[in-house]
Amino acid sequence: MHLTILIDNRPASGFESEHGLCLLVETKTHKILVDTGLSGKAFDNAEKLGVNINDVDLLLLSHGHIDHTGGLRRFLEINQKAKIIASHLVSDTKYWSNRGGKFHSLSPDTELIRNNIDRFIFLNDNYLINNEIGVIIPKNAHNPKPQGNRYLFVSNGDKMIPYTASDELALSVVEDGRLVIISPCSHQGLLNIADNCCNAMNCSYIAAFVGGLHLLDDESDDVASIASQINHLYPQMHLYTSHCTGNNACAILQEGLNDKFHIFTTGEGINIGSFIH
Numbered sequence: 001m002h003l004t005i006l007i008d009n010r011p012a013s014g015f016e017s018e019h020g021l022c023l024l025v026e027t028k029t030h031k032i033l034v035d036t037g038l039s040g041k042a043f044d045n046a047e048k049l050g051v052n053i054n055d056v057d058l059l060l061l062s063h064g065h066i067d068h069t070g071g072l073r074r075f076l077e078i079n080q081k082a083k084i085i086a087s088h089l090v091s092d093t094k095y096w097s098n099r100g101g102k103f104h105s106l107s108p109d110t111e112l113i114r115n116n117i118d119r120f121i122f123l124n125d126n127y128l129i130n131n132e133i134g135v136i137i138p139k140n141a142h143n144p145k146p147q148g149n150r151y152l153f154v155s156n157g158d159k160m161i162p163y164t165a166s167d168e169l170a171l172s173v174v175e176d177g178r179l180v181i182i183s184p185c186s187h188q189g190l191l192n193i194a195d196n197c198c199n200a201m202n203c204s205y206i207a208a209f210v211g212g213l214h215l216l217d218d219e220s221d222d223v224a225s226i227a228s229q230i231n232h233l234y235p236q237m238h239l240y241t242s243h244c245t246g247n248n249a250c251a252i253l254q255e256g257l258n259d260k261f262h263i264f265t266t267g268e269g270i271n272i273g274s275f276i277h
Contacts, residue, residue: 001175002026003182003210003270004051006033007042008242015048015267016041020067021184021212021243024051027173029130032058033082034171035184036071043074045267053078060135061086061108062184062211063168064095069108076116085135086113087167088122096160099151103160106152123169126200134172138188138196143229145189147219148244152187163187172197178207180272185212185244191229194237208272210240210264217246227256240264 004024011017020038024031024046033056036042046053053075059082061069069090091113095106113120121127127135145165152163165187173180181197183190190213198204215221230237239253240262254261264270 001028001173001180001272003272004049005242005264005266005268005270006045006049006051007037008264008266009244010242010263010265012265012267015045017266018067019243020070022068022071023182023184023210024056025171025173025182027133028175030058030133031056032060032133032171033075034060034182035062035068036075038067038070040071040074042071043078049267054081056082058082058129059084060169060171061090062170063087063165063187064090064093064108065106065185066095066108067106068184072109073112076112076119082119083121084116084119085121085123085127085169087137087169088124089167091117091120091122093167094155095163096153096155097151098153099148103153132174134197134201136170136172136193136197136200137166138168138170138193140196140199141188141192142195143189143191144221145192146187146214146216147221148214148216149187170197172201174201174203175272177203178205179203180208180210181206183209183211185214187214190226190239191233194234206234206237208238208240208270209234210270212243213241213245213249215245215249217248221249223249223252224256227253230257238262240270 022037022042
């Protein structure tokens with residue numbers, strides 16, 4: 001399995017970067033784009049990398065926030081065939097953040113979604129693409145969720161309601177008896193998402209977890225405990241992160257996981273099979 005980071009917060013020379021995430025997942029049977037970044041710049045990077053977005057057969061929108069859905073219009077202009085998998089909540093939810101003390105919108109372009117409704121597969125439960133690839137809704141949470149979620153809300157009329165991440169989806173791929181999880185923001189928490197994906201895919205061996213962790217440096221998450229739990233529950237798991245994961249959190253994870261921890265950047269290719277033994 002091969003992953004290509006088309007855009008991320010952390011820049012790399014010669015590539016566009018932004019606060020958002022978009023990555024291409026190439027399995028034995030599918031080319032799946034996960035999220036579209038904030039603006040569509042990901043597709044400029046794809047061209048530089050020689051990635052043909054027309055070859056993508058599925059787009060997964062991990063949740064409704066604009067830094068993951070903002071490039072949707074550009075994707076639809078380029079790719080005329082791929083089905084788009086998203087939570088059924090995405091098309092009519094208004095998302096907000098008050099980080100910094102003032103509310104600002106994180107909502108996707110819902111009119112664009114409605115105008116292209118025939119392209120969408122809306123989920124309210126887990127969805128198997130085939131026997132080895134599943135889109136999982138992490139409904140069971142036995143571990144703490146990231147503290148940074150406290151800045152996030154959805155609106156119901158004139159009321160602001162805390163964001164519960166009930167629209168969040170994770171891509172799970174099993175190859176050769178080993179599970180790879182792609183979770184771009186992990187608002188439900190890495191450990192909760194890993195547990196749900198293992199149960200749904202009937203595979204407890206996680207080779208890699210790839211995505212943002214929503215561990216913010218100005219919050220009080222027990223990052224060392226997360227690293228310790230990973231070592232206990234999934235000792236073989238490699239963790240690849242960048243988007244919405246603070247530098248201090250990365251340093252703590254690096255200390256706890258050693259060579260199983262990796263920070264990805266825009267334009268990077270990740271060959272999952274290279275470290276599986």
